Amino acid sequence: MSLLNINRLNVSIGDVPVLRSLTMELDAGEILGLAGESGSGKTMTALAIAGLLPARAKMSGDILLDDLRLSAASEREFCNIRGRDIGVVFQEPMTALNPVMTIGHQVAETVRIHRNVSRREARQLARETLEKVGLPVARFPLDRYPHNLSGGQRQRVAIAIAIALKPKLLIADEPTTALDVTTQAEILDLFRQLVRDDGIGLMLVTHDLAVIAQTADRVVIMKEGEIVDQGGVLQVFQATQQAYVKTLLKNAVHVPLRHAARETGTVPVLETRHVVREYPGVRKLFGRRAPLRAVDDVSLKIFANENVGLVGESGCGKSTLLRTILGLDQAQAGEVLVFGRAFPADDREDMRQLRQRIQVVFQDPFGTFDPRWRVEQLIAENFHLYDSPPTGAQARRRIDEILDQVGMKSTDAKQYPHEFSGGQRQRIAIARALITEPAIIALDEAVSALDVSIRAQILDLLAGLSDRLGVSYLFVTHDLSVVRSITDRVLVMKRGRIVEQGRTEDVFSNPQHPYTIGLLAAVPDLDFARKFA
Amino acid sequence: MTLGEIANTRKAEPTASPRRNALSWGFRIGLFLVVVVVAAALISFVWTPYDVEAIDISSKLLPPSLQHLFGTDHFGRDVFSMIMTGARNSLAVALVAVGIGAGIGVPLGLLAAARKGLVSESIMRTNDLIFAFPSLLMAVMITAAFGAGAINAIVAIGIFNIPVFARVTRGAALSLWAREYILAARVAGKSALPISLQHILPNLGGLLIVQAAIQFALGVVAEAGLSYVGLGVQPPMPSWGRMLSEAQTMIGFAPWLAIFPGLAIMLLVFGFGLIGDGLNDHLDPRIRRLR
Structure with missing residues (x-):
């Protein structure tokens, strides 16, 4: 027994x-x-x-x-x-x-x-x-x-x-x-x-x-x-x-069908130049410890239509880098450029225009929705970035269009976020990011929390949107399989620095930096049982 | 779902239509008490059993009877009518005082939460300063300095409601500022003012309503206290607090003079307290689910 x-x-x-x-x-x-x-x-x-x-x-x-x-x-x-x-x-x-x-x-x-x-x-x-x-x-x-x-x-x-x-x-x-x-x-x-x-x-x-x-x-x-x-x-x-x-x-192991990036234009959609972000050190009885350098001299470029992955373990500084890119934190040195213009811009009007171009989807969609707002209100929140925001029927049509793009029904607009499943909520979050027709969307662990079947659907959706609309993605994630399946280029980050970068296939098949090698070796493999049978 | 998540579902499903849940009995009793007092106050504008200003020495100090439900005082005035009219004061003072407190305190709290550094510090330290004085004593001082009367009483009580609302608002708003949907709104390029008004304030609604109910109860007590020492509304307008103080010397032979205004104050405070408590349970999804 x-x-x-x-x-x-x-x-x-x-x-x-x-x-x-x-x-x-x-x-x-x-x-x-x-x-x-x-x-x-x-x-x-x-x-x-x-x-x-x-x-x-x-x-x-x-x-x-x-x-x-x-x-x-x-x-x-x-x-x-x-x-x-x-x-x-x-x-x-x-x-x-x-x-x-x-x-x-x-x-x-x-x-x-x-x-x-x-x-x-x-x-x-x-x-x-x-x-x-x-x-x-x-x-x-x-x-x-x-x-x-x-x-x-x-x-x-x-x-x-x-x-x-x-x-x-x-x-x-x-x-x-x-x-x-x-x-x-x-x-x-x-x-x-x-x-x-x-x-x-x-x-x-x-x-x-x-x-x-x-x-x-x-x-x-x-x-x-x-x-x-x-x-x-x-x-x-x-x-x-x-x-x-x-x-x-x-x-x-789903790999969404997508076209590899065609390099268009020479001005990167998003660029960071030697960005540094430090946090003050812990206060001690006398003085402070040395400041913690969360992002250390990071430079990267993302071109139109390109999918880039930023991978690293927790605490490597990828979230801090993302916050800096989004203008939520100010860099202490270096600069962030959106279409070659400094971001965040000093001028209010410039800033509004640049904001439309860069959007974000977070890991936990439910947490990023005000629980008291309907879906249509959530999606329309970004309208305030426009000079003349669409109103009435025009706004409705825009919302319907965008919901349709992400595979939701127009009747969903009247619902509250808690009435949807995790995958549907992530679609709504993507719709909210898409409404301003951005050039780049940063995805912060945006598919990590989803079930595999839902994850496959969302990856397909993202791949389709990037093909149709030419939007670039920056995937910030610890999930290497997602990066492998959907990105053109990958950046590996460790202790605030980019230690390796290159075409996704090259990095995955022939990693150079010891950290990358260790990271890839640690990924559990679905074929493991087969290999050692 | 993991074990941890199951334990967390109580918190995770927030405001799933609170109105669908039945309200607690405490809330209903509280609502009943407050409605009775409000009705009495409203009716007193058009009708009271006796004129509260008419003195009738021949029928002084009558015990409760069918003619005079709550008896009469040493001037022969009908206590029931006086309590009805006195309810106006209690309610009006408490209402306006809470209005002043919330109207000034909530924006200050929102501002203190949105702007860190000097603005926040100066608001909160001024708050502490006001908190440092015993509120009722200060109210006595203010009315003593500026003259007794309903208006001054309202202002005095209202001022001490400001820091209460400011502090509650700031504390809760700070925790909301850390939420991801605020982050999302910031990425959407919204500045502090629209975020405070569109996201923070609506999500504080439940909390502020509960706090208002509690401050109402305290306001009623404060008004009674001021009137008791003669600094509230002035005669001949009746007031519960002054009725109590006048009854003090006669409590041995005319106890009804103290009992009924005392009961009125107690039940109104009790009513507001129950409403506040019931709303708190009702609006807090964690507690609601446990019931």
């Missing part, structure tokens, strides 16, 4: 069924990938196993962990089971850790809740566990606080808490989604090692099929609360019979 057996599990919240007749199993020493798009029920499955379903949820069916019947356990019993038999790791390590408790204390706390041991023994166990997850005491003393650590190190602490008591089952819900690719590769390595050494059964919940291809032994693919396919990773990813899984795999 397997370690974890789920048999015909049904869960509904209120009257809405969220999981239907789930049957799956997981062996000790095995990694099971649980994949699906948002709303597929993968997180609900994890919650059901850990006894963390919302209070209104109703459950039927069996969940067995060895001979422990989890489906019949009370909350009281679960308090003993969680931490001891089941460990859970969440996506966001910063919010999962208590910011005012030292890391040693947080690991030891879990130990002392479940085992009647002295404070000293608990600390000893905490030290060993932290060592095991790659935080040796010599470099990471137990009295460190979470804010002293990087994102990856925090996730290691969260894993240490989850495995301190050597649970049989470890549930990890999107454990690497918030991390950089190189950090993600390290954490996935750590998972593999823990599973191998301690014989833990790991349930890895993620939307990223490549992560599963590279890490898991078996995979369960879910859609709308049901399992559509399951089996060995190689078998599912290579020889699935399910149409849905095939589309999913195809969308994950």
